[in-house]
Amino acid sequence: xxxxxxxxxxxxxxxxxxxxxxxxxxxxxxxxxxxxxxxxxxxxxxxxxxxxxxxxxxxxxxxxxxxxxxxxxxxxxxxxxxxxxxxxxxxxxxxxxxxxxxxxxxxxxxxxxxxxxxxxxxxxxxxxxxxxxxxxxxxxxxxxxxxxxxxxxxxxxxxxxxxxxxxxxxxxxxxxxxxxxxxxxxxxxxxxxxxxxxxxxxxxxxxxxxxxxxxxxxxxxxxxxxxxxxxxxxxxxxxxxxxxxxxxxxxxxxxxxxxxxxxxxxxxxxxxxxxxxxxxxxxxxxxxxxxxxxxxxxxxxxxxxxxxxxxxxxxxxxxxxxxxxxxxxxxxxxxxxxxxxxx
Ligand SMILES: *[C@@H]1O[C@H](CO)[C@@H](O)[C@H](O)[C@H]1NC(C)=O
Ligand SMILES: *[C@@H]1O[C@H](CO)[C@@H](O)[C@H](O)[C@H]1NC(C)=O
Numbered sequence: 001x002x003x004x005x006x007x008x009x010x011x012x013x014x015x016x017x018x019x020x021x022x023x024x025x026x027x028x029x030x031x032x033x034x035x036x037x038x039x040x041x042x043x044x045x046x047x048x049x050x051x052x053x054x055x056x057x058x059x060x061x062x063x064x065x066x067x068x069x070x071x072x073x074x075x076x077x078x079x080x081x082x083x084x085x086x087x088x089x090x091x092x093x094x095x096x097x098x099x100x101x102x103x104x105x106x107x108x109x110x111x112x113x114x115x116x117x118x119x120x121x122x123x124x125x126x127x128x129x130x131x132x133x134x135x136x137x138x139x140x141x142x143x144x145x146x147x148x149x150x151x152x153x154x155x156x157x158x159x160x161x162x163x164x165x166x167x168x169x170x171x172x173x174x175x176x177x178x179x180x181x182x183x184x185x186x187x188x189x190x191x192x193x194x195x196x197x198x199x200x201x202x203x204x205x206x207x208x209x210x211x212x213x214x215x216x217x218x219x220x221x222x223x224x225x226x227x228x229x230x231x232x233x234x235x236x237x238x239x240x241x242x243x244x245x246x247x248x249x250x251x252x253x254x255x256x257x258x259x260x261x262x263x264x265x266x267x268x269x270x271x272x273x274x275x276x277x278x279x280x281x282x283x284x285x286x287x288x289x290x291x292x293x294x295x296x297x298x299x300x301x302x303x304x305x306x307x308x309x310x311x312x313x314x315x316x317x318x319x320x321x322x323x324x325x326x327x328x329x330x331x332x333x334x335x336x337x338x339x340x341x342x343x
Contacts, residue, residue, distance in 0.1 A: 067183045091195070157177035218278075
C-alpha cells in the first residue's frame with residue numbers, strides 16, 4: 001500500500017479542528033516517534049502516485065470525472081446502512097419537496113417533485129476499514145409527464161485510505177465517509193446536508209486546501225508523467241501586493257518532470273515521496289520563475305494546481321480530469337477531511 005510502514009495513528013482527541021483555510025496544514029503521515037508537542041502530524045513522506053486500475057472500475061469513475069466538485073468534510077454518520085439506500089432515496093426526495101412547499105425554495109424552479117437515487121459505488125475503497133463510496137443524484141420531475149427528468153444535483157461521500165486506527169476507534173453504529181463532494185445549486189446542497197444532519201446526526205463543514213496540500217498534488221501528479229502524460233503543470237499564486245497580483249505559471253510537463261526526477265534521484269525509496277522532496281521541487285520551480293520574471297513566489301500563496309489529471313483550488317474545489325491516479329487524489333483529500341473533522 002501507500003507506505004503503510006510510515007503511517008502512525010494519532011488518537012482522535014489530539015487532532016485539532018476548526019482551522020481556517022489560511023492556516024498551515026498538518027497532515028496524517030509521519031515518521032513514528034516524531035510527533036510534535038501539539039500532537040499534530042506533519043507530513044514527512046507519502047506513497048508515490050499509483051496508477052488506478054481502470055479496467056476494473058471504469059463505470060464508477062466515469063461518474064466522478066469531469067465535473068467540478070465542491071468539498072466539505074462530514075462527521076461520522078450514525079446508523080447509516082447500505083441496505084437502506086432505497087429508503088434514503090425516498091426520504092430525501094420527500095424532504096426536499098416538503099422544504100420547497102414551505103416556500104423556502106423559490107430558486108429551485110417549477111418541477112413537480114424530485115427523484116433521488118442513492119447508490120453504493122464499489123471499488124474506490126482501498127483498505128478494509130474504508131467504507132464504500134455513496135453516490136447521490138437528484139433529478140427534478142418535470143411538470144409535464146412527456147418531459148424527461150433533469151439531473152439537478154449530484155454528490156458523493158467517500159473514504160479512501162482513511163487512517164485505520166481512527167476508523168477502528170469509532171463506536172459501532174458509526175460509518176465514516178469524511179469527504180463530501182457536491183455539484184449543483186447551493187440550495188440543494190444545503191438541503192442534502194440538512195437531511196443528512198437530521199437523519200444521521202452528523203455535521204458538515206467547508207474543506208479548504210492549504211498550500212502544502214497543493215504542493216503535494218503538484219509533486220505527486222508530476223511524478224506520474226513518465227507513465228501517464230500530465231499534459232501541463234499549471235500553478236496559480238496569489239501575491240500579497242496592493243492590488244493583489246495573480247500569477248499563473250504553466251510549466252512544460254517534461255521540464256517539470258526533469259526537475260522532479262533530478263530531486264528524487266538523490267533519495268533512496270522509489271515509491272515514497274518525502275516532504276523535503278516536495279519542498280525542493282516547489283523551490284526549484286520558484287527559482288526558475290524568479291530567474292525569468294523577477295517575482296518572488298515564496299512571498300505569495302499557491303492557490304491552484306492543475307494538470308490533465310485534475311485540478312485543485314484552495315477554496316475547496318476540485319476537478320478529476322482522468323481516472324488515472326484518482327486514488328492518490330482521494331487519499332490526500334480524505335486525509336484533509338479527517339483532519340478537519342471535529343471529534
Ligand atoms: C487491472 O485488473 C485486471 C483484472 O484484475 C488485470 O488483468 C490487469 O492486469 C490490471 N492492470 C493493471 C495495470 O494492474
Ligand atoms: C458542476 O460541474 C460542471 C462541469 O464541470 C461545472 O461547469 C459547474 O460549475 C459545477 N457546478 C457547481 C455548482 O459546482
